Amino acid sequence: MMRVFFVIMSFPLMLFAVTTKNQIQWLNALYWSGGVETKVVLSHERKFPFLQGENILTRENFLSWRVFGEISPVSLNTGGEMAFSPLAIFVFGIGGKVGTGWNFLSFTGLALNPLTNTQPTQTPTPFGGSVVEMWGKGAFQFDTGAVIPGEWSHVLLYTEHSLNYRMLTSADKDTPWLYEADNGQNYNGWRYLTTSVLAYQMPLVLKNVGVLVSTTTRISHREDSPLASHGWGSDYTEWVFGPLAYFEGKHHTFTLLLQWYTERQFSVKEGHFTTWKYEKTEIKPYRLALSYAYRF
Numbered sequence: 001m002m003r004v005f006f007v008i009m010s011f012p013l014m015l016f017a018v019t020t021k022n023q024i025q026w027l028n029a030l031y032w033s034g035g036v037e038t039k040v041v042l043s044h045e046r047k048f049p050f051l052q053g054e055n056i057l058t059r060e061n062f063l064s065w066r067v068f069g070e071i072s073p074v075s076l077n078t079g080g081e082m083a084f085s086p087l088a089i090f091v092f093g094i095g096g097k098v099g100t101g102w103n104f105l106s107f108t109g110l111a112l113n114p115l116t117n118t119q120p121t122q123t124p125t126p127f128g129g130s131v132v133e134m135w136g137k138g139a140f141q142f143d144t145g146a147v148i149p150g151e152w153s154h155v156l157l158y159t160e161h162s163l164n165y166r167m168l169t170s171a172d173k174d175t176p177w178l179y180e181a182d183n184g185q186n187y188n189g190w191r192y193l194t195t196s197v198l199a200y201q202m203p204l205v206l207k208n209v210g211v212l213v214s215t216t217t218r219i220s221h222r223e224d225s226p227l228a229s230h231g232w233g234s235d236y237t238e239w240v241f242g243p244l245a246y247f248e249g250k251h252h253t254f255t256l257l258l259q260w261y262t263e264r265q266f267s268v269k270e271g272h273f274t275t276w277k278y279e280k281t282e283i284k285p286y287r288l289a290l291s292y293a294y295r296f
Helices: 002-013
Strands: 017-033 037-047 062-072 075-087 090-101 110-112 129-143 154-168 175-180 187-199 204-219 236-247 252-268 278-295
Touching: 062 090, 075 129, 187 236
Parallel strands: none
Antiparallel strands: 017 037, 017 278, 037 062, 062 075, 075 090, 090 129, 110 175, 129 154, 154 187, 187 204, 204 236, 236 252, 252 278
């Protein structure tokens, strides 16, 4: 249905100017636990004015599509997404990607973690299947500068909510798996993700300062081992939060985040994670995340 809709709308979109953006982004993270993460993302985006009006709610309406590729030392992904803004305060989107992983040094990119695995490490399966991910999302955004004129009047609010489906093709519905050196507690199924930002925008190279908060919650397998029964926490919601600084030049951007997160503490933590016993939740330092992007 979405493909038919896009074809129907393509002709009138040609009446407007099209904006094209190419970008190379380098993502890095230094974890408090001692781990490191790095990834390069190459993307191409085209943005079309769409059903625009004269008032502040419709004059920036758009339809856009984006394709991208990602590579890290242990994984390769490719995908695309489409976004639509019917009003200045709303953005809706759908997308998907597919990838696979391998081993590099002591890092595992793809592995099964069956219930029979009683070791602290998973069973590596380099290129042993594809990780398929699809999502639909909606966002609310507001800029006080739209109603209060001035270069220093911009307070930005953005909150995004996403339904995300992810699966490993070589895993059945009851077998956990690991991807891109994560904790190996993934199941095929649905998740609910949120990202919210409150920031102040300035007419400087340091363009934004603010706070970012994100959450991840299982929908599928949620009742497998809930916190209330001292299980491993299948119904657990992880929170990640902290300050951000965003720098912007003509072609270059740089983002810095210092983050904390909520971590489950266990009274029993031996063998497979499905046998662990939840005790409490603590807030701990998480990571220093750095992003550099070049746009052309």
